[in-house]
Amino acid sequence: MAAAGALASTGGGRFAAIAQGGAAAAMLVLLVALVQRWPSAAPWSVAILAGSYLAGRTGHTRVDGWAAVVGVLLLLAAELASWSVEADRRIVAERPLVVRRALTLLGLCGVALVANFLLLASSAVAAPSGALLATVGTAAAVAAVALVVRFATPR
Amino acid sequence: MTPYATPKLAGYAALAALGLLASLVLSRPELVALIAPFLLALGAGLALATTPRVSIATSLERERLLEGEETSVRVAIAAASPVDRVDVYLQLPDGIELLDGINPLSLRLRAGETRELELVVRARRWGGHLLGPVYARASDPLGFLRWEAIAPARQELRAYPVEDVLQRIVRPADTQVFAGNELARRKGEGIEFADLRAWTPGDAVKRVNWRASARRGELVVNETHPDRNTDVVLFVDSFAEARHAGEGTLDLAVRATAALADAYVRRRDRVGLIGFGGILRWLLPGSGTVQLYRIVDALIDTQIVLSYYFREIDVIPRRSLPPRALIVALTPLLDQRSIGALLDLRARGYDLAVIDVSPLPYTPRPERGSDAVAYDLWVLRRDALRHRLQRAGIAVAEWRVEDPLQLALEEVTAFRRHARVARA
Numbered sequence: 001m002a003a004a005g006a007l008a009s010t011g012g013g014r015f016a017a018i019a020q021g022g023a024a025a026a027m028l029v030l031l032v033a034l035v036q037r038w039p040s041a042a043p044w045s046v047a048i049l050a051g052s053y054l055a056g057r058t059g060h061t062r063v064d065g066w067a068a069v070v071g072v073l074l075l076l077a078a079e080l081a082s083w084s085v086e087a088d089r090r091i092v093a094e095r096p097l098v099v100r101r102a103l104t105l106l107g108l109c110g111v112a113l114v115a116n117f118l119l120l121a122s123s124a125v126a127a128p129s130g131a132l133l134a135t136v137g138t139a140a141a142v143a144a145v146a147l148v149v150r151f152a153t154p155r
Numbered sequence: 156m157t158p159y160a161t162p163k164l165a166g167y168a169a170l171a172a173l174g175l176l177a178s179l180v181l182s183r184p185e186l187v188a189l190i191a192p193f194l195l196a197l198g199a200g201l202a203l204a205t206t207p208r209v210s211i212a213t214s215l216e217r218e219r220l221l222e223g224e225e226t227s228v229r230v231a232i233a234a235a236s237p238v239d240r241v242d243v244y245l246q247l248p249d250g251i252e253l254l255d256g257i258n259p260l261s262l263r264l265r266a267g268e269t270r271e272l273e274l275v276v277r278a279r280r281w282g283g284h285l286l287g288p289v290y291a292r293a294s295d296p297l298g299f300l301r302w303e304a305i306a307p308a309r310q311e312l313r314a315y316p317v318e319d320v321l322q323r324i325v326r327p328a329d330t331q332v333f334a335g336n337e338l339a340r341r342k343g344e345g346i347e348f349a350d351l352r353a354w355t356p357g358d359a360v361k362r363v364n365w366r367a368s369a370r371r372g373e374l375v376v377n378e379t380h381p382d383r384n385t386d387v388v389l390f391v392d393s394f395a396e397a398r399h400a401g402e403g404t405l406d407l408a409v410r411a412t413a414a415l416a417d418a419y420v421r422r423r424d425r426v427g428l429i430g431f432g433g434i435l436r437w438l439l440p441g442s443g444t445v446q447l448y449r450i451v452d453a454l455i456d457t458q459i460v461l462s463y464y465f466r467e468i469d470v471i472p473r474r475s476l477p478p479r480a481l482i483v484a485l486t487p488l489l490d491q492r493s494i495g496a497l498l499d500l501r502a503r504g505y506d507l508a509v510i511d512v513s514p515l516p517y518t519p520r521p522e523r524g525s526d527a528v529a530y531d532l533w534v535l536r537r538d539a540l541r542h543r544l545q546r547a548g549i550a551v552a553e554w555r556v557e558d559p560l561q562l563a564l565e566e567v568t569a570f571r572r573h574a575r576v577a578r579a
Contacts, residue, residue, distance in 0.1 A: 070188075
């Protein structure tokens with residue numbers, strides 16, 4: 001999270017101070033989430049850091065290639081935080097289970113990094129931002145919201 | 156298994172929705188790059204999640220053991236489908252402690268795999284302990300969904316109290332008609348010399364005391380005391396107890412009752428049991444090892460049950476209190492109902508001995524103030540109560556946890572001897 005925060009806050013720009021403050025706030029929220037063992041607070045720290053990264057990028061017209069790395073670092077931070085919050089020292093986990101989980105996380109981060117680079121590379125290709133692209137984006141967002149509602153509704 | 160979504164799923168989904176909307180509104184592709192890993196994790200997690208099919212069974216190496224002994228519990232977990240992670244927890248009751256093994260444990264199971272967890276447990280306290288249920292919680296590889304299940308089958312582990320070996324016990328005042336180890340007061344066929352009397356027709360020649368006959372100049376025969384058995388009823392007061400740091404007066408009373416039952420049964424006496432408390436239970440007097448097992452089995456189910464019902468001794472069947480039986484009561488003298496019942500028994504003419512299982516070691520005296528004064532008054536009232544029982548002809552001895560039971564029994568025996576002399 002610190003690495004992601006550093007990358008986010010070193011973007012410069014007009015709102016560099018806001019970006020740095022946001023990164024610090026994100027670290028604080030994550031710390032509180034870890035200390036208080038609030039699993040739902042970790043994504044908020046990611047959201048804050050993403051916001052501060054965005055603030056740091058204000059004024060830049062070129063797409064930042066480091067965003068791929070920041071995204072993966074954020075995922076890694078969120079996953080490790082979730083692991084830490086879940087961990088109960090009364091429950092002993094078998095070693096192969098821990099190794100498998102770590103490998104799964106590393107694999108996920110690797111795939112996410114590749115996917116992010118592909119995504120950013122494709123964004124560099126000049127394409128008209130038409131109604132179709134906006135519709136696809138909106139549909140993805142609506143699908144994500146639907147997923148939230150689906151799993152947040154008690155059954 | 157009951158499924159539910161973790162807060163992580165909702166958090167990631169909310170983050171993804173927020174990021175995608177923001178990237179659309181702000182036209183920043185970097186935001187998509189920040190959010191895409193979370194979307195990928197969500198997709199991968201939900202795609203890999205399969206409902207786990209797990210069955211759990213528990214078994215005990217020994218179902219009966221003595222207080223302080225160890226046994227193994229086996230928890231077998233069989234998976235019909237692959238389970239990436241399952242936490243298994245066997246709930247252990249208060250009187251059982253884990254000596255070896257891991258509980259709870261997180262493990263991974265392949266489809267068709269069965270794992271057996273062995274836990275070595277020790278019965279810290281006597282009683283009927285229910286082991287379980289076993290709780291299982293499975294989750295998908297990325298922890299977005301969880302499934303919980305409870306294996307309701309519970310194993311019963313019966314831990315019997317460890318008995319003291321008693322050198323001497325309280326001897327009943329009266330004997331019964333069957334052969335036993337107690338010397339009867341009345342005269343009859345036996346080996347213990349009682350008296351001399353003049354020979355009468357029908358007396359066996361082997362009973363003639365030739366030395367006494369030579370001195371007296373007439374035939375004199377020996378009279379003897381027969382060896383008879385006795386009826387003993389053990390009265391356990393379970394209305395109230397004093398308890399501190401996992402030990403209490405009921406534990407002491409139960410251990411003492413088991414020791415007394417064992418000692419009396421060895422003497423071929425008939426022994427009965429009355430558990431007088433919120434739950435009333437009794438065993439009719441009987442003899443032999445089977446009766447001892449019955450008593451101990453009944454004892455380990457003894458527990459304090461809160462009750463406001465004022466029980467009297469009338470509620471106990473008459474057959475469980477045979478005439479001329481010795482009643483040995485083990486009571487902390489904390490509840491007025493059991494004290495009333497003891498006085499009632501004495502008023503009915505029963506031979507009664509009371510072991511006052513002292514609650515004082517379990518009730519530390521307050522340092523100062525009105526609490527300390529109240530405590531001292533309570534101790535004085537307990538002394539007064541014991542004297543009241545003694546005035547009623549009941550042998551009472553206070554037994555503290557640090558003293559051997561034998562000491563209290565000797566005190567009771569001494570009082571009974573003294574009381575007999577006083578009556579004469």
